[in-house]
Amino acid sequence: MSHKPINFEKKFAKFNDHWSPRVIAEMNDYQFKLVKVKGEFVWHNHPDTDEVFIVMEGSLEIEFKDNKVMLEKGEMFVVPKGVEHKPVANKECQILVIEPKGVVNTGGAKSDLTAHNDVWI
Amino acid sequence: MSHKPINFEKKFAKFNDHWSPRVIAEMNDYQFKLVKVKGEFVWHNHPDTDEVFIVMEGSLEIEFKDNKVMLEKGEMFVVPKGVEHKPVANKECQILVIEPKGVVNTGGAKSDLTAHNDVWI
Numbered sequence: 001m002s003h004k005p006i007n008f009e010k011k012f013a014k015f016n017d018h019w020s021p022r023v024i025a026e027m028n029d030y031q032f033k034l035v036k037v038k039g040e041f042v043w044h045n046h047p048d049t050d051e052v053f054i055v056m057e058g059s060l061e062i063e064f065k066d067n068k069v070m071l072e073k074g075e076m077f078v079v080p081k082g083v084e085h086k087p088v089a090n091k092e093c094q095i096l097v098i099e100p101k102g103v104v105n106t107g108g109a110k111s112d113l114t115a116h117n118d119v120w121i
Numbered sequence: 122m123s124h125k126p127i128n129f130e131k132k133f134a135k136f137n138d139h140w141s142p143r144v145i146a147e148m149n150d151y152q153f154k155l156v157k158v159k160g161e162f163v164w165h166n167h168p169d170t171d172e173v174f175i176v177m178e179g180s181l182e183i184e185f186k187d188n189k190v191m192l193e194k195g196e197m198f199v200v201p202k203g204v205e206h207k208p209v210a211n212k213e214c215q216i217l218v219i220e221p222k223g224v225v226n227t228g229g230a231k232s233d234l235t236a237h238n239d240v241w242i
Contacts, residue, residue: 001204003188005196025199027171027219030151032197050148067124075126076153078146083122098148098219 008034008056012094014121019113021097021105022121033097034121035105041087044107051079051099058093062086129155129177133215135242140234142218142226143242154218155242156226162208165228172200172220179214183207 011024011034019041021033037060053060054076062069062077063086069077079085106114132145132155140162142154158181174181175197183190183198184207190198200206227235 001201003185003190005190005192005198007193007196009195025173025197027173027199028202028221032173052146052148052153064124069124069126071126072128074130075128076146077126078148080122081149100149 006032008096011121012036012056018092019105020115020119021117022119024121026101029101030098031101031118033099035095035097036092037087037089037095038092039089042106042109042111042113043084043086044109044111045082045084046079046099046103046107047082049081049100049103051081051097051103053077053079053087054096054098056094056096058089058091060093060095061088061090063088127153129217132242133157133177139213140226141236141240142238143240145242147222150222151219152222152239154220156216156218157213158208158210158216159213160210163227163230163232163234164205164207165230165232166203166205167200167220167224167228168203170202170221170224172202172218172224174198174200174208175217175219177215177217179210179212181214181216182209182211184209 018038021035023031025032055071060071139159142156144152146153176192181192
């Protein structure tokens with residue numbers, strides 16, 4: 001096993017593209033992914049799993065069909081499985097996403113924003 | 122579903138005891154737990170699961186039988202399942218622990234530090 005800590009700031013410094021998750025760690029069959037986001041994502045849901053968002057820098061809005069939540073740095077939110085949601089960030093925002101390995105960022109929605117999966121940094 | 126963000130700082134302000142995890146969120150069958158730690162914990166392991174530590178404030182040392190890792194604020198570490206470890210914090214440290222629901226903080230080790238499980242704030 002490695003005995004190196006995983007430093008969020010150093011990992012975020014390694015990439016600049018938006019909506020393209022980078023895996024930094026695995027716990028059992030779950031992955032920890034860093035994402036830089038800006039602008040509007042697509043409406044989608046994950047039918048088989050909850051999804052955790054933690055804001056590391058900036059502000060993230062998550063829109064739901066009937067409501068929305070605004071997350072600031074140091075805040076987290078659990079999107080329940082099957083719930084349609086659309087992340088939106090007016091300015092660039094850095095987030096940590098936690099979900100089972102294999103989950104596609106756009107869920108079942110077809111989109112140009114569908115990212116390659118399992119890209120480690 | 123709730124549409125309230127979970128704010129780490131506000132949650133940490135709700136308790137002051139050490140080595141006593143407070144659950145703040147669930148994702149599928151996993152829990153997110155805040156813990157204030159100070160001093161030496163006990164040697165233990167979790168035979169059935171990895172365990173994630175994220176340092177939110179302060180510094181945490183995790184000792185292993187053959188090595189150790191020092192985590193600062195903004196760093197995380199995954200302790201693999203079955204690996205003996207002992208968290209140590211010289212000064213109070215605030216951490217986020219992520220692991221499956223039902224995991225006991227001291228694993229199979231009997232200790233005065235064994236905490237009540239599933240205490241929400």
